[in-house]
Amino acid sequence: MSKGRVLITGGASGIGRATAERCRADGYDVVVIDREPGGIQADLSKPRDTEAALKEALRGGPITRLVNNVGVVRPGPVEEQTIEDLEAAVSLNLRCAIQCLQALLPGMKEQHFGRVVNIASRAALGKELRTVYAATKAGLIGMARVWALELGSFGITANAIGPGPIRTALFDRANPPDSPRTQAIIDAVPVRRMGTPDDVANAAAFLLDQRSGFVTGQVLYVCGGMTVGVASV
Secondary structure, X not given: OOOOEEEEEOOOOXXXXXXXXXXXXXXXXXXXXXXXXXXXXXXXXOHHHHHHHHHHHHOOOOOOEEEEOOOOOOOEOHHHXXXXXXXXXXXXXXXXXXXXXXXHHHHHHHHOOEEEEEEOXXXXXXXXXXXXXXXXXXXXXXXXXXXXXXXXXXXXXXXXXXXXXXXXXXXXXXXXXXXXXXXXXXXXXXXXXXXXXXXXXXXXXXXXXXXXXXXXXXXXXXXOOOOOOOXXX
């Protein structure tokens, strides 16, 4: 018997794919929206395409769990960050998350239950060459905190996960494996290894669980200890 429906944006690869696989293993009906095959195909950087995909997703009934995972990295020094970079990051990393929650909220409120997980980043605490990325990931944390306050009385929790360096194609594109800067990142991880998508999926599974209803408005850093001494207690 299904434990309910969960929507994962950007769930065709990387962290999103690992989270989708974990959710299926945990007994959820998983709906993936991604521009790649494997679910509902849509360009989530476009509001109209997002709206159409959400309507298709909801034809199967209410969805009470949401993982806002899709995102884009536009790395570069601040003097080279363009307005286009900013607009692209805001649209995919922030606007899409708001639009998805708005579409799912009626069903969550009707069932007096919901779980929202925003995949943010350790970069929200500060990271070189990530002005627009860090800004939008910090925004996902801020939104989760606001949603926790607004929606708690409806049985809906909202939390964020802040992954550290996770070995994905997205990470490799922004951090070339042969770069000294990339090696320095790995050397700075207290557990002395890169994270895996499954590490993040495990954290998401906890926050999506029905039994996690007293955890809301929080940020769980999955970073191998990199935030120790950086993030507030």
